[in-house]
Amino acid sequence: MSAFGITEARETLQKVFAPWIVALGLEPVGFDAAGADFLLPENPSLVHIGGVICGQATASAADTCAVVALAALNGRFRICTTVDLTTHFIRPLKPGPVEIRVDVLSNGKRMAYTRVEMRAKGEAKVAVTATSAFAYLED
Amino acid sequence: MSAFGITEARETLQKVFAPWIVALGLEPVGFDAAGADFLLPENPSLVHIGGVICGQATASAADTCAVVALAALNGRFRICTTVDLTTHFIRPLKPGPVEIRVDVLSNGKRMAYTRVEMRAKGEAKVAVTATSAFAYLED
Amino acid sequence: MSAFGITEARETLQKVFAPWIVALGLEPVGFDAAGADFLLPENPSLVHIGGVICGQATASAADTCAVVALAALNGRFRICTTVDLTTHFIRPLKPGPVEIRVDVLSNGKRMAYTRVEMRAKGEAKVAVTATSAFAYLED
């Protein structure tokens, strides 16, 4: 494993992503051999007319956290492109913090696959799930 | 068809979506029986370290424009939930305006399906494509 | 929970699906509150020129097993339609039996969501994952 921890994840979140994504305020929570945990803090600017957190924010957070989880597993950020981002919106998320779990399903020389699950903080039931393939553009 | 045009689309974009999505500044361009056209204006806050428009922004724009295109087809905003948002990132989008085409593949009583394609303004080649199912929560 | 077990699952697999799907020979292995387990037996007619089990077979098995897992949870087969089937092919599956796990992520009045994972029998690493939404066409 790597020396890539909370500090490095925060730096990556600040440096790699667009300012519009940095504004999500994603917080790295922990890293392990299988993936990583993050928190999407409560943020009124993510809530739509229906009074729930917009799916665009959770889909965007899924992609972002998956990239950071891969960086942690690799010990550094390897330039990659998201091949696809497939998000299923299963249950509404009321305003409040969202727990994000990334599982890295595979991490190869050229490709990686991730799954992300999101739950309202403290809830057992999954609200959003996203599966992605990534292609590494450099070694 | 409906009397839902540019003015109503702008109102919908302001009222229905989260402030974080309103910040994308999506512009309705036109509506027809098959779908709708939008523009994602150039926006430096959407550009990541690789110097291209972040995929999170295009995926988010796809979902947003699809909802507005359905509203236009229905003549009003019907409350709906995105069942899934599947985005494929085919080519990088350099900073600049992005043309967005929504085709409504079906629009029923309970479900609707949309496809979104994005191209750098003036380019023929598709950069991003997204397919979604929506479930209407009211008639 | 229901009295829907191995016997009922075998009957469902024989009666509900197309003969081309019945030919997969899918075997129900067990049911629990979260989902179900199945086995795709070794079958040379599913192997393509690359010497691995074709992705079309695993995608087809994923959809099929998800429908049976929902039937088990509901205690009977409720007519439903697959809204989307999103399959990621992560690792090749050499010829041989494939273990299939279905987790039902939600099961509502109108919609259900499932996730399917497949592994070569006895292997820990996931080879195929599929996420789907289903719409019930009757109560």
Added chain:
Amino acid sequence: MSAFGITEARETLQKVFAPWIVALGLEPVGFDAAGADFLLPENPSLVHIGGVICGQATASAADTCAVVALAALNGRFRICTTVDLTTHFIRPLKPGPVEIRVDVLSNGKRMAYTRVEMRAKGEAKVAVTATSAFAYLED
């Protein structure tokens, strides 16, 4: 462009795919610079209890036809793996021949993206759409 036509496509369909896929009897209809057309002939063994063509068959046909369309564009079959197959089932397909259109959205050195649309023969409305990414495993 290539000399890869109907004859070569038929050979590829017979040689590359698993016997279970060959049994679909997919017929190449034509090739052009943007993609290819195929026909899935009427086949009672693909019809499920609901009296419509099973989604597993159309998803499987989508993947198969996409691979052949890429082979045609490349002038030969390049070994590739399907990264993801995302299929949306929009309308039921009554028993009968199905027209399949493959559009190759991009075809690069390492990756290709395709979109497949299916319609009941002679119908304008799309019944099934599938988007995929492919990774080439050789040059």
